[in-house]
Amino acid sequence: MEKRSFLILFPFAAVIVMLLTSCTEIPYMVHCVKGHLQLLSKRQPVEKVLKDPDCSPQLKKQLEVSQRIRDFASNELFLPENGSYRSYADLERPYAVWNIVAAPEFSLIPVQWCFPFAGCVSYRGYYSIEKADHYARKLKGQGKDVYLYGVAAYSTLNWFDDPLLNTFSNDPTPDLAALIFHELSHQLLYVKGDSAFNEAFAKTVEREGVLRWLEKYATEEEKTLHWHRLRREEDFMALIGQTRQELVGLYAADLSDEAKRQRKKELLETLRHRYGELKRSWGDYPGYDRWFEKDLNNARFVSIDTYRRYVPAFETLLRQSGGDLRKFYALSRSIAELPQKDRHLHMEALLETTEEGRSLAAAP
Template sequence: MPFRHPMTQLSHASLILLMIAALAGCTSVQYYSQAISGQAALMWSAQPVAAVLNDPEPPPELKAKLATATTALAFASDRLALPVGDAYSDYVAFERPFVVVNLMAVPEFSLTPHQWCYPIVGCQSYRGYFDPDDARDEQAEFDQRQFDTFIGGVTAYSTLGWFDDPLHSGFTRLPDDRMVALIFHELSHRVVYMNGDTAFNESFATAVELEGLRLWLEQMSQPERFQQALTRLQQRNQTLALVADASVRLEAIYQRQQEISPEQLRAEKARQMSQLREDYLALSADWELPGPFGRQPPAFNNAHLALFRQYNQHVPAFRQLLRELNYHFDDFYRAVEALSELTEEQRSKQLATLAQRFDEHL
């Protein structure tokens, strides 16, 4: 099969960059330039999955991964009603452990993350970089402003359908079930994406990932393997409860900024962060699988808490909504789209009501 040059996609990227240049300053243009050049480098390095499968040189382990991914993509289209198109039809190999890194920045005495706003995709509470050094440069600027920051590696990301995202070695290094779940997660971002609400977007994608994986494993006659995913989910939920409790205490402290000195605020904050770390270590001591923050978590700050809350807080609500719609994914996506069009207050109320009805064992 001949190599498929992504000239159309690159011309779209160039057009976006020209739009940005007209709207933004030099720093923004520099940021978007690295993003577009990084995406272009991935696409130029790609080769069709079918060609890799027909090539005698790649190792059998890689071919098995790509064959599994191909089957999962058909399942995503047919059973999960996800808009697959030509996504993940190409493959890219790279040596680095992550495809991009994300920077998150939160004010010293707040749990509301800084938001970066972009043409087309809107606002997000993180900023992605292909080069970790670029992320560290911007991190240093926030550190000088007394922000709490965190840089984390990202195994995969979605371009929301603007480009045909490739499969890459970040996917194929994962166990099969986690690779398939990640494919479902990233494809779901093509369905509904809400400007400025990372918690909504990521919780929705995580719900599709979980329920999609459960159905996939049932089709593969391996339903027992979903138990490991449920174990990871239970650990995530237990950790989320700790983070939520700590967040309540921290927000009460931060509301006293007009009453006590910055030094006192920092001391109270440090005590709460230290207590959260101790609680997490006690909670996870007997877990067979590493928890969401690993075996030895870092010294927590506001950025760690804000990021974790955003990726997990609405997952039970979306899973309950899908359950009530009898796992008809087309209906589910329409319902999620309707939720995204509500006011923030209405949306939060409906999600909270759905979450209250959710029971994992029903």
């Protein structure tokens, strides 16, 4: 799977407050506080790192590029201008956090976790793979479908200045730009308790921002490579959407659990077969192979749906704004201020105006 395609960079809104509403959550909250403070303690200003004689040429080059991207984010995309991504931290591990997504065996409605300030989200993050794996096993023991994955970065929603991390600082330039644009978008607009709205908004800004960055700085070859990448991503999303709708239909059917379980297995095997055909049409491009290496289950579909469902709706809103990002942000904010039920009705109506959206909107 391509590293930036679906959110291996999915953000985890760090809960770093000591407002504890449940005794059973105290150990988890303490873990989050300690993990985030340890991350912050490793920050160094980018300028200081660049002057360090021990800074490798590759890291120096990436940090210099990151600062041009950071300037572009505020100057050209009108994203917040602050200290985020003006510092660097080496965590000495491959991911910033590990996220868990879960869903019932016969449902694509995700399990929700609720926290002070961040609201309810459809993922739960850990700074330790061991702790994440322990909790994932607990959920599996309850009969839930579970997806555990590493996350390269997250946003603290402007509570702190988020640093550049070793977990993504060596990414190709379009990927690095996408991450910075995505996370800064969360600082610009975030609706408490609405992951689907928040992630799709950030994904839309990310995609538009990368296109504008490439248009200004990339070669024609780099633009062509990015276009092919977007096409593969859309092909993959269509493939996943097809199976998702089939699963929704199955779960709504009047069948025994055993019959549903068998049919679910068949549908997921069919998905693997369809992917093989799609991969051959790409000339055996292997970028999404990793997505299929782990067990396929409902949580895998939930994780994609959370981040992508409303992207076509936001892209429609951007077109209605004439490509003017300031107008787009204002329209998005006006929708964000609606009660959640009305907000989702508005987004579903926007989805109906696009072919991709009509396909997504057909599945709850």
